[in-house]
Amino acid sequence: MSNQIDRPFSFRQGNSSLLVSMPHSGTVLLPEMEKRLTEAARNLPDTDWYLPELYDFLNQMDVSVIHANYSRYVIDLNRPVDDKPLYAGRTTGLFPEILFSDQAVFLEGQQFDEATKSRIKAEVWLPYHQKIGEELQRIQAQHGYAILFDAHSIAAQVPMLFDGTLPDFNFGNNDGHACPVNLMANLADIVCQSSFSHVCNGRFKGGYITRHFGQPEHHIHAIQLELSQATYLADRHQDQHQGHQPDYQLDHTKKQRVGAVLHQLIEALLAYGQSGELKLGTN
Structure with missing residues (x-):
């Protein structure tokens, strides 16, 4: 691994009461890491694809945004640093060794050693979480409260994690x-x-970021959205007959349709805070 891990995240500061976090949108790998991955892992199948593009309206709404630059296969920023499981049943950890397809991430014997894991924690995980904490404190000092919206996406069908279609x-x-x-x-x-369909606190109740930073008693509120990728990715039936998976492509018609709803959600979060309820800490 190189001596320096560059830019673990991208950040834009706004002046509203809202911070949007995208911990799984990154696609950057460490130097020499790609050749250590299995063929199934090299196209980064468990990425939260195109989230910055999907939420491209946030800058116009003066919302603070932080999104990961490194892939979740480097480190999963929505897991606790001690890697304590968040859900019962099978799941992936802080340093994932299996894909959502239950295939291996790394070639045999090519996983990170403990020294590398320690460096990644210090240079990728910690800065991301420190920045979230600092920004929420700044927002709360300015507005009297802060809202964190943790944005994710996932394939509509992941048999290892849940039955049926999400x-x-x-x-x-x-x-x-x-x-x-x-x-x-x-x-x-x-x-x-x-x-669109929805569920509240179903299979996904919020990961570490939501659970750790959501502290209503201190006027800091957090909510996670796990969006089905079927709502915005192009259908992936083409090229299957050729024996390989096609690239993940953004469907711009779908994006426009679901993006209108996402825009309404962000507007609602901003309006809810301005109503004064969060400053009072009401439930």
């Missing part, structure tokens, strides 16, 4: 512990008025 919008607030119940209900109501 709803389009999957909201999580750690079973009501990370933000007021009615804040999440407001978002769910918006999706109900669209043609």
Whole structure:
């Protein structure tokens, strides 16, 4: 590994009460890492594809945004640094060794050694989380409260993680512990008025970022959205007969449709805070 890990995240500061985090959108690998990955892992199949593009309206809304530059195969920023499991059943860890397809990430014997893991924790995981904490404190000092929206996406069908097909919008607030119940209900109501499906605190209740930073008692509120990639990626049936997986492609028609709902969700979060309820800490 090189002596320096460059730019673990990208960040833009806004002046609103909201910070949007995208911990799994990164695609950068460490030097020489690609040749240590299995063929199945080299196209980074578990990436939260195109999230910065999907939320490209955030800058115009003066929202703070942080997104990871490194792939989750370098380190998973939505796991605790001690790698304590967040969900019962099979899942991937801080340093993933299996894909969501249950295939290996690394070739045999090519996983990171402990010294490398320690460096990655210090130079990728810690700076990302420190920046979230600092920005939430800054926002709270300015507005009297802060909201964290942790943005994710995932394939609609992942048999290792859940049965059947995932709803389009999957909201999580750690079973009501990370933000007021009615804040999440407001978002769910918006999706109900669209043609998309949704669930609250279903298979995805919020990962480490939501659970750690969501502290309503301190006027810092967090909610996670796990968006089905079927809502914005092009259908992937083409090229399957050629024996390889096609690239992940953004469907611009789908993006426009789901993007309108995402824009409404962000507007609702900003309006909810301005209503004064979060400053009062009401539930």
